[in-house]
Amino acid sequence: MKASILIINGRCLTQDQDRICDWLAVDGERIVAMGQGDTYRDVLSEWTVLIDARKGTVLPGFIDSHFHVVQTALNSQCVDLGDAKSFKDIGDLIYERYKKEPNLPIQAIRMDIHNLKERRFPSRQDLDKICSDTPIWINSSEYQTSVLNTCALLYYKIPFTVQGVLFDEKRMPTGVFQRQANAMLRANISNQYSDFYRMDALQNIMPKVAEAGITTACAVEGGPIYCDKDAEFINEIIKRKSVYLDMELFFQTLDLDRVESMGLHRVGGCLYVDGTFSARLAAISFEYADAPGEKGCLNFTQDRMNEFVELCYRRNLQLSLYTIGDRAIELALKAHERAVTLTGITGLRHRLEHVELPNAEHIRMASDLGVIFSVRPIYELRWGGKGKMYEKRLGENYKNSNPFRESLDGGVLLCGGTDSDVCKANILLGIHAAVNHPVEQHRVTVPEALRMFTCNGAYAIGKEAEKGYLKEGYLADIVVLDGNILETETDRIKELNVTYTFKSGELVYHA
């Protein structure tokens, strides 16, 4: 047997117990051999492509367990207002795009009024001053608010009669849309996107995804804020294998008939049991430090959750629920406990997404029930630790957020995701964040962090028999790094880079 690709001179961390190899051989789409030293001679032929890993780490292709694929793709076409500090900054950024593409509607994302010196949303008249003859649609950072200029108000189908349209003193719309109006507006606009447009945007981000070493993504699509058409689109893309990336669709809906009619065996992703800490909507058992009396809110009653979870069990669907605060986690776990007792069905590998504030009892329950925690370590880099958002919201309880160490020690399986496009699709940053958790007692080791984004990710989608490991017979989903991650100082892991990414034996990225 000869190899089509041979990777030598590497530190192949197979994730198969502690096995480490120096080389691995690929033929077609599978790994065919692995070994130590120069024992690869037998598989080398004149057609073999030889890759020198230069002592770098060789890993299974990364599995991003929480990736809003279509949103990331569509956002890549938008003006990013994440750094805007004033209306003037917004104007400059939008005008720059307008000059480049004067005849196209402008969409902008990540506007955060807390960052703006005006401390309010711009009005349509403010936006008209930037540009009045092209539609402008601005999304707030959490997508709960839209702002349109007058041209966009006339260009898009606007639901003026529904709740959430803000009016000025003359009873004319201010251009700001929230709640139902925002949801309808987003749906109206998103539904206008053709699948060609989505495809174009998706192709556009694939090089970046490959550069991040991602070979499989849990595509969390549809539902509130997003668009059900996105889920249908991804389902088609998966069937047609239109992009290099393997995707597992998590459709964020309560409509189980629809999920089954699409041939899916799982449901959920961002099925919001509660909301974010940022919006103080995460359901917590104590009061928010910066909003006395507020404890967030649950979007489901226990009865409703019980009913839904039980249905998923009876239909043999893997369920993934968005839970952030401890009250939401408890609600979800109790529903699982009840469903297991009632149905006797186990082994569906149900997941909780984000699951940021579990206590010891929750960890015990999850471990007993076999519920997986699908976590976002990058959140801790961004919002965790002293002086950051978690501390502002949770007070001293910020020290309890994302207890990775305790979860692992308690027997819970952790898989990791980036939550792109909320955070950047950067797996190495995720690994870095898990290893360098701002609260030391929650930190995990590098091998543990690697497993979160490889074999544990594969287990969490039921694909551990074909990916997530470097093993003979497994898919040749391979990432090569430019350094030895086990010997890199932990606080410098984020400086490592991907040098090669292979998906099913095909080179999809080369630095």
Add this chain to the structure above:
Amino acid sequence: MLQINVLGKTKISCNGELLDKQLSTKAQALVYLLIAHNGKFISRDKIMAYLWPDSTTDAARYNLRYNLWQLKKLLPHDGADRSLVLSEKDGCSIDSRYSFQCDLLKIQACSVHSRDLEELAHTKGLFCGDFMEGWYLKNCNEFNEMILFERMNCERIQVELLKALARRYEESGRLEDALTTWKEMAQVDMDNEETAYNIVRLYYEMGNRVAAINHYKKFETGLWDNLNIAPNEELQRLHRDLISGSDSLHSTKKAIQVQTRSTLEINGHCIKNIDYFLISDVISALLRFVDKGFLADFEKDYVRDLSVIQRDLLICYEKTTGQPLEAVAAATEGHVPAVRIVQAFCKLIEYLTDRYDIRLRISNREHIDEVSAQIIEYLETSGISGFSLE
């Protein structure tokens, strides 16, 4: 006849022939602007500010003159050689004497309080898109504001019309049509809980409990998908009752019936020197709109007294109750003192306002007969809740 459509894709046509292509964008805009002002006079300066805000006064004046000339030349004239646009020295308006058809004007002319089902249904069909869909005039801020304002207005009218139509269908026992109308309403505002409630309730009342439950489930899922919230308590209660087959549904139904007060817009006409003419005309108009079954429970003696001035009341009463016309009519022979007629009329209004809000509009009031004038004055001061004079 000239036909102007401003809802959806705009169109100006005459006997099927499209005239838009021959008109400049600004000439069309001028027509739509005048239409939106519903026959009101707009000064030339104001029109120039709407359509040529960036031009010098001379250029704007010339442009306006040119476009008015174009309209006069290209749009058909009527038999009296009148044109659509009435252009005078200081300003312009649509010539109210000129005969033409326009979807917006028809919609504005239709009252959502109308009892005429066919009229409401026909008007509903006129909503085939946004006001001036696809229009946006660069740098013409006031004009664009006008479009925006009219769009909101049209959307509001559409919602009111659909609700009114659904209610009328239901009152007429046409539950299937009422259901279809609420469903159309759901397309306008998919997450509206009042709409969902009515659809679920109507399915139930039509004996289709399965469809009622399915609709609730679909709505609940959609609400979660779109807004991440659960239906309101009232809707959830209805669903629980549906599932459990609870009798409380019947009380819900009754409660709804009580809640669904209708508004009657009544037009009364006057003829000078004929006693009771206005009051008689009002009774006649009320008879066209009120629930006859409801009227049948009105006190017989009052019906007799009022029959003196409006025999239609008698006819209607007989048809509804099955009592012979003569038997009641006989009682009305001879003179009935005016005070009893007045009292009976006031009792009728009081009785009807239990279920209806009555808005009375009096045409040519300067010709009101003296007796009616006094009765109306009395009603106005008596402060009957649910009765108002416009």
